[in-house]
Amino acid sequence: MRVTHRIEPDPSRLVARPFIPGNSGPNETDRRLDHLVDRVLAMPPELRRQTLERLRQRHGTRYADLEEAWARHLEIARQVTDRVPADLDEEEAALLGAYLTLGYAYEGAALTNPSIVPFGPEADGRQPFVMSARAIGEGHISSITFITGAVDGDGRVELDPRSPFVSNGVRTALVASRERLRRKLAELGYLDEPAERIVSALPDDYSPEDIDVAYRVLHEADTDPVGLEIAYHRVHWVASSNYEVEFDPGRPVSEHLLSPSAPMESQGMEDARFVRFVDDDGTVTYYGTYTAFDGSRILPQLIETNDFHRFRISTMTGPAAHHKGIAIFPRRIDGDLVAISRHDHVNCYVMRSDDARSWSNAELAFGPEQEWELFNVGNCGSPIETPEGWLVITHGVGPMRRYALGAVLLDLDEPAKVIGRLREPLIESAPDEEFGYVPDVVYSCGSMLHGDHLVIPYGYADRGIRVAVTRLDDVLAAMA
Template identity: 40%
Template sequence: MNSISIRRHEIMLQPESARVIIRPFIPTSSEKIGAIIGRALDLSDEEVIGELQAVCHEFDARHYDIETLLMEHYMKVVRHISTPSPLSRDRELLIGALFSGEYSLESAALFNPSIVAHPDQSGVPDGGLRFIMSLRATGEGHISSIEFRSGEIDSAGDIVLDPVSRYVAMPNIVLNPTYRKKSFILKFHEMGFNNLFVDAVIAPLGAEFTRTALNDSVAKVEREMHPDTHEHRRTLECIQWLADSNYELSFSSKLSVSERIIFPVSLNESNGIEDARFVRLTEDDGSTLYCATYTAYNGKAILPQFIETRDFLHFRVLTLNGTAVQNKGMALFPRTIDGRYAMLSRQDDENLFIMFSDNLHYWNDPQLLLGPAEVWESVKIGNCGSPLETEAGWLVITHGVGPLRKYCIGAVLLDLNDPSKVIGRLKYPLISPQGIEREGYVPNVVYSCGSLLHGDKLILPYAMSDKFTAIAGVDLKELLVAITKDHGVKS
């Protein structure tokens, strides 16, 4: 029986269809693109001005700087245009509008949250905490992206969310990002490429190199070595693919937290960025870095990816390396243990594993940590975000799947000095779906991607049936007592 005090806050984050971005809406057929452009070129100047004014009147208030977005999309089709004289800016913008479409980011769901302390705690009252919450937003076509919310928790544990903006904006993609040579080589070897063409491209580059330097090296190899086999051509193509999968994003500091959206960029995440698990990592030198693992999905396969940021304005997205980088649910510990990074993972879609590494981006040798024990988690278990450090041990919020695919949230305690040792485990769910929580896109599910500790409370945001998001406050002392009272741990 659950005797732990749990406060379900009167907060519910619901999908808002009016929060939209403008995406390219460009046919794959060159003939169709040409036909659309032709009809735009046939309009008189007066018709162009009138049509563009109508577009701006209808859509301008829904977006920041709509003209810049339309011009970006015009530039994507400009190579299909051949006219004896330059086009007017109005005609260019109208053509851009013809190849644009609105996309509602969260029209289907707003769920699977994680929460971390905000990097800026200035002005917060004593005993309070400002936070940032990440959310998985899902829209048309079930494409997922990352959204953010912010708010404060006061000394009594009351939570107030900051107002959510009507607008959303995508970041600028840094056109000339930098790469780490060691990680780049490791990943490429894991992909099965280890030949003279790889060495020829990578050898001249520095320990950190830019995309421009990489492109120049690829072009030089193509000129000098003349790749003449499928393997060689495939090698050079995959070098570019790997570079595309590692990128940098930058938001304007003028945007509020809720206005920042990370939408899929690379091909391996074209169908979604799923279930980001953010954690505030404290390095051995005392510096902090916000990190997140997420699942990139291209419609056929999944790939664990990694995000780094210090300010939630500038983000670096990276591929992870190592044989243990697979499946979903990788969750990083918030500090090193005996000088090594630690990560939870789920290698087999059933059990919970732990692994250690000297390199934040390279993971091997997972160890089985624990498996299903109770009926409510007897189908499979996983984590609900990064472990939380308490005096009693590492608190891991878990999820378990039981009869009729019902997802419940549980808790496990790991030894502080050796987190491969389980020292306590809840025999019953901490939170089970009840009432409205049972109804949604995927019924009978409660799930989280990360929580935090504040005073004597566990602040646990959680998704309800892959549709909405709520927040619970849990008495930490009662939770730890309940976890440790039974030392007969099953694993």
């Protein structure tokens, strides 16, 4: 085992986010946005120019799209209040937008829990890759960030320099399936009579605007307006989980940041597990799964991308898709998409699907056995295909909530059948990795195989990332 590279969180990497004060309430003093607009526009022109110049000097080099962000956040404010004049000059608009913007250190607290996938053609034995990571910022809010690099034929890992800039891309709502929405509401216990009436009023493929129209029409004649309003907000909460994010394809992947942009993930997008999936016809899709968290509830989410510039995000449904840690196999088995997950919080299950979104059954594969994993065992990313079987890197939780990584080998044709397993941990916390945001933890969300070299990036103590490289043959030989 060779451990290389230490990637620490960089608090200087910032993303510009909206900072819109409240503007509703029974009292005039509650209209904070209106009063802010008035104060900014009352500034003398010379003071506005000086303030704007200082802002550009201090903050202009920290962001790739600062003034575009100011403009976006000003437009958000226009949707909240009519106090913003339509005829603002360039300086007034820029300065007001700056007051409505904050800099967010999205990895200021931690950078951890990476996954890795090959991305791009191999050349001279050198395979490029994309590594995703969980970035944790102020308020313990998680985003998904990306690091690029390559591994050569000798298993040496090179990381590309990280750009100082990052952006959130452009988000658009997706047209989604009414029946999938109905199923997810039922799974969550939200499909009561008012919710069913809203869903039934939607077209087969609906947009968020269709939900608004259905609610307004039903509200006019409804005898239970409170119940209908509760149902409306629940339907919107679930429906908002389907969207697309597009980034400038001319910018490096390391500048792309997937940040919470829907109510159901307002407190974080956690532990993305990416896989390079090759379908039976040779089509390549990069699937990622993550856990959306709103502070009290979780939803398993699916990411689809072909190029790491455009991402389609949708909710996973079905009785087997209700917990954290779903990882999709890199190809179909017997015509089915297959995934591994910790379906019952303790053991690992294999489940199947037609379309990667709906998972309706789960078959027990393995559970805790050794003393270092007796609390529970889960996957550390998608299984890796080898001639001997599907290699699953696992994490086990032992006494004092100490995490360690292990490995299990599953049958190629019957993936719920265990044919090999490490009895001792593959990776444990080194002395210099034990202490951090969460002590005594090592964790990974995905590894990759290049030749005989197994590349395992892992997070330690929820503080930073290291990269381990070992030979596949050594891992398989150590299995019982």
